[in-house]
Amino acid sequence: MTTMNLAPQSAHPRQARTVFRGGLAVPTSGWSAGYTQLNMISVPADWAYDVLLFCQRNPKPCPVLDVTDPGSTTTALASEADLRTDIPRYRVWRDGHLDGEPAEVVEVWRDDLVTFLIGCSFTFESPLVEAGIPLRHVDQGRNVSMYRTDIECRPAGRMHGPMVVSMRYVPEDLVDTAVRLSARMPAVHGAPVHVGDPAALGIADLAAPDYGDAVAPAPGDVPVFWACGVTPQAALLASRPPFAITHAPGYMFISDVPDSEYLIQ
Amino acid sequence: MTTMNLAPQSAHPRQARTVFRGGLAVPTSGWSAGYTQLNMISVPADWAYDVLLFCQRNPKPCPVLDVTDPGSTTTALASEADLRTDIPRYRVWRDGHLDGEPAEVVEVWRDDLVTFLIGCSFTFESPLVEAGIPLRHVDQGRNVSMYRTDIECRPAGRMHGPMVVSMRYVPEDLVDTAVRLSARMPAVHGAPVHVGDPAALGIADLAAPDYGDAVAPAPGDVPVFWACGVTPQAALLASRPPFAITHAPGYMFISDVPDSEYLIQ
Numbered sequence: 001m002t003t004m005n006l007a008p009q010s011a012h013p014r015q016a017r018t019v020f021r022g023g024l025a026v027p028t029s030g031w032s033a034g035y036t037q038l039n040m041i042s043v044p045a046d047w048a049y050d051v052l053l054f055c056q057r058n059p060k061p062c063p064v065l066d067v068t069d070p071g072s073t074t075t076a077l078a079s080e081a082d083l084r085t086d087i088p089r090y091r092v093w094r095d096g097h098l099d100g101e102p103a104e105v106v107e108v109w110r111d112d113l114v115t116f117l118i119g120c121s122f123t124f125e126s127p128l129v130e131a132g133i134p135l136r137h138v139d140q141g142r143n144v145s146m147y148r149t150d151i152e153c154r155p156a157g158r159m160h161g162p163m164v165v166s167m168r169y170v171p172e173d174l175v176d177t178a179v180r181l182s183a184r185m186p187a188v189h190g191a192p193v194h195v196g197d198p199a200a201l202g203i204a205d206l207a208a209p210d211y212g213d214a215v216a217p218a219p220g221d222v223p224v225f226w227a228c229g230v231t232p233q234a235a236l237l238a239s240r241p242p243f244a245i246t247h248a249p250g251y252m253f254i255s256d257v258p259d260s261e262y263l264i265q
Numbered sequence: 266m267t268t269m270n271l272a273p274q275s276a277h278p279r280q281a282r283t284v285f286r287g288g289l290a291v292p293t294s295g296w297s298a299g300y301t302q303l304n305m306i307s308v309p310a311d312w313a314y315d316v317l318l319f320c321q322r323n324p325k326p327c328p329v330l331d332v333t334d335p336g337s338t339t340t341a342l343a344s345e346a347d348l349r350t351d352i353p354r355y356r357v358w359r360d361g362h363l364d365g366e367p368a369e370v371v372e373v374w375r376d377d378l379v380t381f382l383i384g385c386s387f388t389f390e391s392p393l394v395e396a397g398i399p400l401r402h403v404d405q406g407r408n409v410s411m412y413r414t415d416i417e418c419r420p421a422g423r424m425h426g427p428m429v430v431s432m433r434y435v436p437e438d439l440v441d442t443a444v445r446l447s448a449r450m451p452a453v454h455g456a457p458v459h460v461g462d463p464a465a466l467g468i469a470d471l472a473a474p475d476y477g478d479a480v481a482p483a484p485g486d487v488p489v490f491w492a493c494g495v496t497p498q499a500a501l502l503a504s505r506p507p508f509a510i511t512h513a514p515g516y517m518f519i520s521d522v523p524d525s526e527y528l529i530q
């Protein structure tokens with residue numbers, strides 16, 4: 001048996017999922033370059049229509065890429081994956097309250113859970129890097145910064161809540177490139193929802209994100225905001241279903257699907 | 266009062282809906298150039314999750330652009346529209362059987378109906394025409410040709426059935442342009458699912474479409490096939506919900522939304 005010398009960026013998704021299953025709990029930005037990363041939300045079947053409709057009505061933050069049948073622990077987007085163990089860190093929710101951030105959810109899993117896998121902006125980070133756009137959060141070894149905004153999502157049944165955005169500092173002369181490249185990937189949030197002044201989204205302080213870590217800008221950087229798949233978690237807080245499981249923000253499910261699958265050429 | 270001299274192509278969507286509400290029953294290809302046209306399917310609320318999930322799992326034929334609340338006769342995509350009267354021709358379905366093609370459905374409407382509006386390939390016909398691609402069906406005054414294929418959709422709950430495609434004859438040297446332009450509009454079926462030999466889709470005879478009219482090719486034309494929003498109607502036949510209302514194939518709902526809204530630049 002050889003010692004595994006794992007380079008996160010070049011890890012195959014199956015290899016990444018195996019080490020997360022083994023207990024490694026780190027943010028997945030920068031992992032398995034070229035493969036699609038996903039947000040997860042699992043709710044009782046009784047709530048599935050509300051969640052699916054909420055996503056349909058809010059496609060920028062909630063582009064749904066797969067929905068499981070009730071109780072299923074697998075997805076069409078990743079072979080041999082177990083949705084209960086292969087995400088580095090989960091969140092368990094009861095009546096809209098956060099009730100723990102375990103590394104696996106085998107014990108609390110329920111047979112009536114329907115799981116939604118939702119596109120993640122980490123997916124278009126590879127094309128941004130290839131175009132010479134630095135990723136400050138990766139360079140600083142931090143999770144991406146995410147914020148609740150004052151933009152209310154279009155409600156659906158019992159599901160309602162504010163849009164959440166991820167923010168990346170981009171050098172001013174590369175903002176147009178970042179917009180253009182992400183716009184080609186609508187299934188993973190697409191073009192930014194806002195460039196510049198965070199006050200326009202009701203964000204008071206970029207140094208105090210609601211999810212993830214604060215990230216330091218370089219001189220000349222401009223904040224660029226993308227709709228974020230953590231939005232359903234803000235809706236869980238507001239809508240209070242009796243039970244739910246999600247990924248922890250920034251700790252994503254890495255699928256077997258190449259980024260190019262979701263690229264509009 | 267003046268006599269209305271209506272040019273279909275330049276009719277504003279509201280004007281088009283008004284004349285359809287008044288009883289004009291014609292296919293809508295070529296109408297209200299530059300505005301998004303939509304397929305409709307209304308099912309009892311009890312079936313809504315199955316339909317929405319079927320659409321999510323089959324996004325090429327079934328890109329959902331709006332879902333109403335139960336009983337609602339309006340949509341966010343068109344002001345002052347009435348979903349029961351503003352489509353030129355409807356289809357009423359009982360237990361999976363076609364039970365009439367009325368010009369309005371006011372009498373048979375039910376308070377538990379959830380309506381899905383699904384993208385239509387007529388939407389990308391304007392960019393095709395602007396690029397110099399002739400539309401044979403419009404030139405010949407016919408409805409577009411549509412076919413059931415032998416490609417089975419991914420099932421969802423009680424909903425299952427084959428993919429339906431629309432076919433347009435395109436001059437061989439313009440096929441690449443047709444592919445490129447439609448690919449930029451994934452919300453209205455996007456790139457073709459197939460170019461060339463219809464046998465690859467299990468279509469025996471292009472002159473005998475399952476929906477719409479037969480259309481004659483010009484010399485050098487190649488058949489190009491796009492996923493079609495009539496697919497849910499084929500699923501109604503197969504899945505037999507107790508009641509449903511749809512548009513008649515080719516007789517679409519014309520929304521107020523500009524095509525450009527669904528264009529990935």
